[in-house]
Amino acid sequence: MHEMALMESLVRVLASEAPRHNITQIKKVKLTVGALTHALPDALRFAFSVLREQPLFAPGAELEIEERKTRCRCRDCGADFAVEGNLGFLCPGCGGFAVDIIQGRELQIDYFEGD
Numbered sequence: 001m002h003e004m005a006l007m008e009s010l011v012r013v014l015a016s017e018a019p020r021h022n023i024t025q026i027k028k029v030k031l032t033v034g035a036l037t038h039a040l041p042d043a044l045r046f047a048f049s050v051l052r053e054q055p056l057f058a059p060g061a062e063l064e065i066e067e068r069k070t071r072c073r074c075r076d077c078g079a080d081f082a083v084e085g086n087l088g089f090l091c092p093g094c095g096g097f098a099v100d101i102i103q104g105r106e107l108q109i110d111y112f113e114g115d
C-alpha cells in the first residue's frame with residue numbers, strides 16, 4: 001500500500017522534528033496532499049490510525065488533510081488553470097501544451113502540535 005509507505009516516511013520526519021520543538025507527544029498533524037501524488041486521503045487516514053499507536057503520538061491523535069488540485073501555468077499565454085482528473089494538461093486559454101505544473105505534487109507536513 002503506497003499510502004502506508006508515505007505515512008511511514010512522514011512519521012519518521014515527525015519523529016526527528018518533534019524533539020526540536022520540545023514535543024514528546026504529537027496531538028495533531030496537518031498535511032497538504034497534491035492530486036498528483038495519487039495518495040488517497042482515506043488510505044492516509046487509515047495508515048495514520050495504525051501508526052499513531054506508537055508512543056510518539058498522544059492517544060486519539062488527529063490527522064487533518066488538505067487536498068490540493070493540480071494547477072498548471074501556460075508558457076505561451078501565462079494562463080493559470082486547475083486540471084480536473086486526468087484530462088490532460090491543455091491550456092484552456094490558448095490550447096497550448098507547453099505548461100508547467102505549479103501545484104499538485106506536494107505531500108508535506110504543514111504543521112504538527114503536541115506537548
Ligand SMILES: [Zn+2]
Pocket residue numbers: 074075076077078079091092093094095096
Ligand atoms: Zn495558454
